[in-house]
Amino acid sequence: MLIAAAAAGLITIATSIFLTLPQPQPPSFFHSLFLSQSDNDSISHHLHTLTRRPHIAGSDANSAAAAYVLSTLTSYSIPSHTTPYFTSLAYPLHRSLTLTLPPPLPPIEFSLRQEIYAGDPYAGEVTPTFHAYAKSGAAAGPAVYANYGRAEDFAALAAAGVNLSGAVAVARYGKIYRGDIVMNAAAAGAAGAVVFTDRKDYGGERWFPEEWWMPPSGVQVGSVYTGAGDPTTPGWPSTEGCERVTEEEVEESGEVPLIPSLPVSWADGDAIMRSMGGPVADEDWQGRKDAGVYRVGPGPGVLNLDYQGKQVITKIENVIGIIQGSEEPDRYVILGNHRDAWTFGAADPNSGTACMLEVARRMWKLQKKGWKPRRTILFCNWDAEEYGLIGSVEWVEENRQMLESRAVAYLNVDVAVSGPGFDTSATPQLDELLVQSAKQVMDPDNSSQTIYDSWTSSTGGAKVGRLGGAGSDYSAFVQHIGVPSADIGIGGGYPVYHSRYDDFVWMSKFGDPMFRRHAAVASIWGLVALRLADDVILPFNYISYAHELQVSAEELKGQVLHRSLTIVPMIKSINEFKKAAIQINDEKKALEGSWTTMWKDGQKVREVNDRLMMAERAFTDREGLKGGSWYKHLIYAPAKHNGYGSTSFPGIYEEIEKAKRVNSSESWRAVQHEIWRVARVIKQAALCLRGDLT
Template sequence: MFSKIITAVIAITSLLSFFFTSTTPKSYYQSRFISPSLSDNTSISNHLFTLTRRPHLAGTQANAEAASYVLSTLSSNNIKSHLAEYAVLLTYPDSRSLTLIRPSPDPPIAFSLHQEIYEGDPYADVADQVEPTFHAYAKSGTVKGHVAYVNYGRVEDYKTIKDMGINISGAIVLARYGEIYRGDIVENAYEAGAIGVLIYTDRKDYGGGGVTRWFPEEKWMPPSGVQVGSVFNGAGDPSTPGWASSVEGCERLSDDDVEKGGDVPLITSLPISGADGEEILKSIGGVVANDDWQGDKDAPVYRIGPGPGIVDLTYKAKQVISTIQNVIGIIEGAEEPDRYVILGNHRDAWTFGAVDPNSGTAALLEVAERFRKLQKEGWKPRRSIVFCNWDAEEYGLVGSTEWVEENREMLHSKVVAYLNVDIAVSGTGFQASATPQLDQLIIEATKQVQDPDNSSQTVYESWVQTADYVKIGRLGGGGSDYAAFVQHIGVPSTDISFGDGYPVYHSMYDDFVWMSKFGDPMFRRHVAAASIWGLVALQLADEEILPFNYDSYVYELQTSAEDLEAELSDYKGISLIPLFKSIEKMRTAAIQINKEIEEIKRSKGWAFKWKNQEWKVREMNDRLMMAERALTDREGLPGRPWYKHLIYAPSKHNDYGSKCFPGIDDSVEIAKSLNTQESWNSVQHEIWRVSRVVTQASLVLHGQLT
C-alpha cells in the first residue's frame, strides 16, 4: 500500500513538473539569434579578410591552411569538428599557348594569357601564386584551325549558324561567357564538329558595356580579366563515379574509362580575356552576326567566319590524385540527436574568392559564433546541427559529392534538410532557391531580418518591391553543393544569397578590395545573409513539428504539368492523365497531413495525451522529411544515372539551368528530333515514371500502407 502511495506521489510530482517547470521557449532563442547584440560585421569582415589573403585553389597548401582556420574557428566555438579527407583526381595546367595567325600583312599575335595586377594592388606580392588561367579537366592537345564565332555557344546558337548554311566543322570556336555553363559550351562545340574552344568575357556582359573605367575604380572586369572554371559535366571525382574516393585507396577508373564516361571534355578548351577575345574577333570575316550577337557600341563588328583568322592552341594538363579536406562540425541535438540540419558552404576558390565562395564561408563562421552565444544563454537545439565546409567544389562539386556518397545511407535516413550558401554576397537584392516545401520557411525568415540597405524595412519587404512578388527559384541546376543532396539522395534543400551575379566572377579580381568597395562596403549584407541562414536552421532544428508546407510542392507540380500539357498539345497519343492523377493524390495527402498537424497542436496541452503525442510527432516529422526522398528513382535519369530526382535536375544542355520533370524534358527533345513511335513511347514512359514517384511521395505523406 505504501509503495503505491509513493508511486502516485512521484507521478503527480512529474505531472506538476511538466506544467510548471520554467523553460525558455525556442522562439526566444530565434529572436535572440537575429538581435543586433549577437551579430558582428567586424568579425565577419575579419573572417573574410583572413580567408582571402592568398589564392587557395583546391589541393594547394593555401587551401589546406584555410581549412585549418575554419576548423579552429568552429572548435573555438564549442562545435565538435574534424576533417573528412578524400583523395580525388584534380587537374592543373602544365603548359599552354595561344597564337593568332592573322591575314597578311598583319603579323601573328602570341597572347600572354596573363591577368594584370593594378596600381596599388595589395595582393601584388602573391599574384604569382594565382594558377595560370585554365579550365579544370580540359583535354590536353594541340589544335590549329580557322576561328568561328558562336555567340554563347548554346544549342540554339548552333542551329542559327546551321540555318545560315555555315559549316563550322573542323573550326576552333570562340564563345562568350554567359547564359549557360562553360562545360556545356565545350560539349555543344564538340557535338557541332569543332576541334577546340576559346571562351572569353565580353565587355558587353562583364565590362560595363562600353565604360572606360573598371576595377579597381569601378566594379567591372578589367580587359585582362579571365573567368576560369571547370568544364567537367559530372559531379564528384571523375575517377570514382557513384562511390567515395577514399584516402587509403579505392577502386578508380582508368584515364581511358574516365574519358569514355562522357562527362569530361573530348576537345581542348581555354578561357581567355575580353581583350584577347576582341583581338580574335577582328580576324574573323564572313557573315555579320545578328544584332543580338553583337558586342557593345565600341566593339568591333562581330562576324561568324570561319576564318580567315587561324588560331594555334596548345594546352597540356597534369592530372594529380590530391587530398582534399572537408571541415565537418556538429552541435548535438538534445531531444533528437539522430536528426540532422546541415549548413553547407565550400571554401576552395579559383583565386582569392572574396565573393565566391568565402563570403559564404565568413557567413558560416558568423552563424557558428552566434550559436555559441546562444549556448552560453542555455540554448540547446532539439535536433543536431551540422556545419559542412566543402573542398574542391569549383572542380565539380567534388568535396560535397564524395561526402554524400560515403555517407549516403546515413544521410538518407537522418537528414531533415540541407541549407546551402555558396556566394553569400555579391551585391544588393535577396535571392533564394529551394525545394518547394521550404518556400514559406524562407519567406517567414526574411520577414524577421532587417534589410541591410534600408533600415526602415525588412528583407521581405524589399524583396517584394523588387519583383512585385516573392520569386523563389528551384534547385534543378547543378551549380552548387546542394546537387548531391537534392538530385542524388532527395533531401529538402535551400540556397540563398544577396546579389545576382557579379562582373569579376572567377577572376583574380574577386578579392577583399572588390568586396569592401563594391560587394558589401559595410558588411551588413553578410550579417543579413547569416541571419536568414541561421534563422532557417534554428527553426528546422528547434521546432517540434517540422515547418514544411507541401501545398507549395503540389502547386509547383500542377503548374509544371500544365506547362508540359501545353507544350505537348500538338502531339497526339501522349497522355498526361497519370501525372495529373498522381498530383491530385499528393494534394489530398498534403491536406491530410496539414489537418493532422493542426490536431496535434490543439491537443498538445493535454498531459494525458503527451506520451502518445511524442510518438505521433516523431512519426509525422519522418513523413514530412522522407516525402522528398520518394521523388527519386534508383535508376536515375536516362543517360544520367547519378541524377536520381525525377522532379529537379540540371538541364541537359545547361548545367546551371533548372528543369522540372527533366527526364520528360530530355525525352521530348529527342522525340521532337527523331519523331519516331519509339521515341514518343519513351516520352510516355518518362511520364509514367514521374507519376509513380509523385504517387510514392503522397503515400509517404499519408503514412499508411495501401
C-alpha cells in the same frame, strides 16, 4: 479518498516547486536572441583571413584555410573534424594562343595573363588561367563565332551553312555552363574552343580597382567537367586506396570534353572578334556598340591553341562541425558551404564561409545562454566544389545510407554576397519557411524595411527559384538522394566572377563595404536552420509543392498536345499528392493546437515528421535520368546541355527534344515512358505523406 487527496496535495506541491524554479526559455526566445547577436567585424575578419592567399583545391593555402575553419569552429566549442578524400584534380602545365592574320598583318600572340593591380596580395600564387579537365592537345583552325555556345547557337550556325569542322569555336560566357559550351563545340565538329568574357556582359567604362567591373585582362576560369564528384570514382567515395576507373573510361563517360579549350579576357576576345569575317551576326549575337560589328566567320584569322594539363590524385579536406541534438540527435539539419576558390574567392565562396562561421559563433552564444537544439546541426565546409562539387558529392556518397534515413534538410550558401538583392532557391516545401524568415530580418540596404519587403517589391512577390541546376553543393543532397534543400544569398551575377579580382578589396569596396549584407545572410541562414532544428513539428508545407507540380504539368500539356501521348497518369498522381499534402497539414495543425497532445504522444509527432522528411526522397528513382543516372530526382535535375539550367521533369523534356528531332513512334513512346516514371514517383511521394500502405 484519503489516497486521492494526498496525491492531489503532492501534485499541488510539485507544481508549486516547479513554477518557482527557473524555467527554460522557449525556442522562439533563442531565435530572437540569435538575430540580435550580429557582429559585422567578426565576419570581416573571417573573410580577410580566408582570402589573404589564393587557395585552389589541393594547395597548401587551401589546407591552411581548412585549418582556420576547423580551429574557429573548435573555439566556439563545436566538436569538429576534417574528412579527407583523395581525388583527381587538374592543373595547367602549358598554355598558348596565337591569332594568325592574313598578310601583311603580323600574328597576335596572347599573353593569357591577368593584369596585377597595385597592392594585389600574393599575386605570384594565382594559378594561370585555364579550364580544369580540358583536353590536353593542340588545335588550329579558322575562328567561328558561336555566340553563347548554346546548342541552339550551334544549330543556327549549321542552318546558315557555317561549317565548324576543324574550326576553333569562339563563344562568350554568360548563358550556360562553360563545360557545356565546350561540349557543344565538340559535338558541332570544332577542333578547339576559346571562351571569352564579353565586355557587354562583364565590362564597364571603368573597372576594378576603381569600379566593380572586370578589367580588360580579367579572365573567368573554371571547370569544364560536366559530371558531379571525382571523375575517377563515379558513384562511390574517393577514399584512400579506393577503386578508380581509368583515364580512358573517364573520357568514355562523356563528362569531360574531348577537345582542348582556353578561357580568355574581354581584351583578347575583342581582338579575336575584330579579326572575323563572314556574315554579320544577328542583333542578339552582337556585343557593345563600341566593340565593332560581330561576324561569324569562318576566319579569315586562324587560331592556334595549345593546352597541356596534368591530373593528379590530390588530398582534399571537408571540415565538419557538429552541435548534438538534445531530443532527436539522429535527425540532421545540415548547413553547407565550400571553401576552395580559383583565386582569392572573396565572393565565391568565402563570403559564404565567413557567414557560416558567423552562424556558428551566434549559436555558440546561444548555447552559453542555455539553448540546446532539438535536432543535430551539422556545419559542412566543403572542398573542391569548383572542380565539380567534389567534396560534397564524395561525402554524400560515403554517408548515403545515414543521410537518406536521417537528414531533415540541407541549407546551402555558396556566394553569400555579391551585391544587393535577396535571392533564394529551394525545394517547394521550404518556401513558406523562407518567407517567414525573410520577414524577421531587416534589409541591410534599407533599415526601414525587412528583407521580405524589398524582396517582394523588386520581384513582384516572394519568388523562390528551384534547385534544378547543378551549380552548387545542394546537388548531391536534393538531386542524388532527395533531401529537402535550399540555397540562400544576397546579390546575383557579378563581373569579377572566377577571376583574380574576386578578392577582399573588391568585396570591401563594392560587394559589401559595411558587411551588413553578410550579417543579413547569416541571420536568414541561421534562422531557417534554427526553425528546422527546434520546431517540434517540422515547418514543411507540401501544399506549395503540389501547386508547383500542377503548374509544371500544365506547361507540359502544351508540349504533348496533338501527340498520341497522355499526361493523365501524372495529373492523377498530382491530385493524390495534393490530397495527401492537405491531410498532413491538417494533422500538423491538430498536433500544434494541443501542447498536451504533443507532449504525451511523442511517437505521433515523430511519425508525422518522418513522413514530412521522407516525402522528398520519394521523388527519386533508383535508375536515375537516362544518360545521367547519378541524378536520381525526376522533378529537379540539370538540363542536358546546360548544367546551370533546368526545367521541371528534365527526363520528359529531354525525350521530347529527341522525339522532335527523330519523330518516330518509338521516340514518342520513350516520352510516354518518362511521363509514367514521373507519375509513379509523385504517387510514391503521396503515399509517403499519407503514411499508409496500399
